[in-house]
Amino acid sequence: MAKSMHLLWGSGSAPCWRLMITLEEKKLQGYQQKLLSFEKMEHKSKEVLEINPRGQLPTFKHGENIINESVGACLYLENQFKSQGNKLIPDSPAEQALMYQRMMEGLSFLEKMESFAFYDFFIPEGERLDSALKRNKDNLVTELKLWESYLENVAADRYLAGGFSLADVVVFPNVAFAFAYGLSPERYPKLAKYYNLLKDRPSIKATWPPKWFQFEQRSESLKEI
Numbered sequence: 001m002a003k004s005m006h007l008l009w010g011s012g013s014a015p016c017w018r019l020m021i022t023l024e025e026k027k028l029q030g031y032q033q034k035l036l037s038f039e040k041m042e043h044k045s046k047e048v049l050e051i052n053p054r055g056q057l058p059t060f061k062h063g064e065n066i067i068n069e070s071v072g073a074c075l076y077l078e079n080q081f082k083s084q085g086n087k088l089i090p091d092s093p094a095e096q097a098l099m100y101q102r103m104m105e106g107l108s109f110l111e112k113m114e115s116f117a118f119y120d121f122f123i124p125e126g127e128r129l130d131s132a133l134k135r136n137k138d139n140l141v142t143e144l145k146l147w148e149s150y151l152e153n154v155a156a157d158r159y160l161a162g163g164f165s166l167a168d169v170v171v172f173p174n175v176a177f178a179f180a181y182g183l184s185p186e187r188y189p190k191l192a193k194y195y196n197l198l199k200d201r202p203s204i205k206a207t208w209p210p211k212w213f214q215f216e217q218r219s220e221s222l223k224e225i
């Protein structure tokens with residue numbers, strides 16, 4: 001089954017990582033995969049563009065079914081392989097609602113983090129403004145405080161929506177990204193606790209990005225947050 005799956009991915013990409021965690025959780029090891037380099041612009045190669053006209057990673061195919069959007073791919077895999085591996089969508093309506101809520105909020109979380117951490121990369125030199133960077137920083141602090149409150153009662157096997165779920169699949173890579181980029185565990189203790197509770201989970205450990213920083217000088221960019 002997994003042999004008919006093809007994944008093109010990039011190291012340090014949260015969207016790629018969430019899909020790879022899902023593949024592990026659903027016991028779909030053995031899928032075909034290729035690590036591409038963002039620095040070498042391999043995400044814009046013919047190999048990617050043929051499957052994903054956006055030229056983004058992940059690029060994913062199951063047989064003839066193309067599903068490149070990472071959250072869509074995670075939902076697809078959970079639906080196609082419901083009874084295989086770990087169940088990632090809870091049955092209880094209350095937990096399911098919370099899971100979908102946090103899973104989709106995880107996308108805003110990543111966007112806010114990237115808007116600040118990669119400001120210089122996204123905005124050409126002549127267009128950068130201190131005021132815009134400050135606004136992005138303030139937005140990120142507000143966002144991080146929100147997640148601290150969501151994780152108020154985090155404990156072993158009590159994550160974002162109860163047991164481990166697609167909410168964690170989407171959000172954990174963001175949290176790991178934040179700490180990899182220098183976020184202070186003292187200022188964000190609940191996020192740190194969540195990180196420590198999940199970092200050794202087999203699906204997460206097995207797929208940990210071999211390389212975080214495409215741009216070494218940005219590796220401390222969240223230190224002052």
Ligand SMILES: N[C@@H](CCC(=O)N[C@@H](CS)C(=O)NCC(=O)O)C(=O)O
Nearest residue numbers: 013014015056057058068069070071
């Ligand atoms: N919506 C996509 C976004 C994927 C995405 O943003 N990938 C980034 C790497 S993290 C990428 O390939 N960026 C290159 C580009 O957009 O040109 C998903 O969640 O799968």
